[in-house]
Amino acid sequence: MQVADDRLAADAAYHLICEGSTLLWQGDFFNARHLMEALKRRLDKPKLRGKAQKNAKPAHPPAPAATPALAFHQQRQVQARRAHILGSILIPLNGDYRIPLRRAPDVQAACTQAWGPADGTARVIALRELQGIVSAYEWRKNGVQIPALQTLGGYDRIHPHYGVFSPVRGEYVDLVAQAPLPATATQTAAVAWDIGTGTGVLAAVLARRGVPQVIATDNAARALACAQDNVQRLGVAAQVQLCNVDLFPPGHADLIVCNPPWLPVRATTSLEQAVYDPDSRMLRGFLAGLAAHLRPGGEGWLILSDLAEHLGLRSRADLLAWTEAAGLRVVGRLDIRPHHRKAQNASDPLHSARAAEVTSLWRLAV
Structure with missing residues (x-):
């Protein structure tokens, strides 16, 4: 770790980080942000200097990866290197979550939401992570509009907490809002389960659709707290019960919904656990x-993207074989195309x- 301040040039910072150093920032806070942006530019568009730039030959585009799976793993390596470099600028925090730097913003409320009340312990944090905490604080404060909830009436925003995956890709929520409910799911004693509830958005949609009782499960304390906050905001807390369990609670249900992570690879951060499911553990367990x-x-509703199939990480034959081996049959399927920019x-x-x-809702029965 090296102390750095406003005198450190971006090129020098980039070389220090690439050689294995982290930079403990002691200068102006906004200059640390400018340095971060300069590092991003060097990662996105590496520049040649001096004679090397004049004598450089036109760059040839890199050869495409041999397979989609190899391209995926190569991109993860690039993303990991980028995260390492951008995460190497460290910011000091006092024991009350104040930043002891010039022109530093007030991040006390954001840090308190992410970590709980300050305990007087001074620490350092990567500027990139701090920006993520502040961004999560704003998302939680403003909420994410969910068109499906708007269609079903009432308050229509989900407020994701720090460390809980946000439903910004809402097409899978639309599928749950549109799929025909089993005949027994709206009867007086009907019960639906939302397995791996996260923010609680699918549990809220089921409750809004008239399912009398919904049990929403998760094994992450942050997710359960987030789901509880959202079902209360949405006015469905009387219908939704939260349960800290891995996969299924005890008993039986008329409808069991699961939106497992879509890609069968290892997660490297807690937030990635909502996207990556090593060896399809949750999918196969469901x-x-x-x-x-x-x-x-x-019925069981499995919400799953086929991106893993297009990347060569899992085959459709695997999915159908696991379904058949579990004594299940497909009684219907709804498909939707994603709308995200990528x-x-x-x-x-x-x-x-x-x-x-394509994202699909598979309707499964015994």
Whole structure:
């Protein structure tokens, strides 16, 4: 770790970080942000200097990866290197979450939401992580508008907490709002389960659709607190019960909904656990246990993107084989195309897979 301040040039900072140093910033806070932006530019568009720039030959585009899976893993390596470099600018925090730097913003409320009340311990934090905490604070304060909730009436925003995956890609929520409910799911004693509830958005949609009782499960304390906050805001707390459990709670249900992580690879951060499911553990666990928990006439709804299939990380044959081995049959499927920007970005190394992606709600029965 090296002390750095406003006198450090961006090129020198970049070389220090690439050689293995982290930079403890002691200068103006806004200059630390400017340095971060300069590092981003060097990562996005590396520049040649002096004679090297004059004598440089036109760059040839890199050869495409041999397979989509290799392209995916190469992109993860690039992202990991980028995260390492941008995470190497460290900012000091006092024991009350104040930043002892010139022109530093007030981040006490954001840090308190992320970590709990200050305990008097001074620390350092990567500027990039601090920016993420402040961004999460704003998302939680303002909320994310969910069109499906608006269609079903009442308050229509979900407020994601720090460390809980935000439903910014809302197409899967639309599928749950539109799929035909099993005949038994709206009866007086009907119960639906939302497995891995996260922000609680799907539990809220089911409650708004008239399911009398919804049990929403998760094994992350942050997610359960977030879901509780959201179901109260949305006015469905009387219908939704939160349960700290991995996958299924005890008992049986008329409808069991699960939106597992879509890509079967290892997560490297806690937030990535909402996207990456090593060896399809949660997906296979849901399928294997579903039949034992469904009431007669009930259905299981599996929400899954086929991006992993287009990337060569999992095959459709695998998914169908796991379904059949679990004693399940497919009684229907709803499909929707994603609307996110990456699907339209031709410069994305994974563009061909993203452009072909379809998100599906699989209706499963015993």
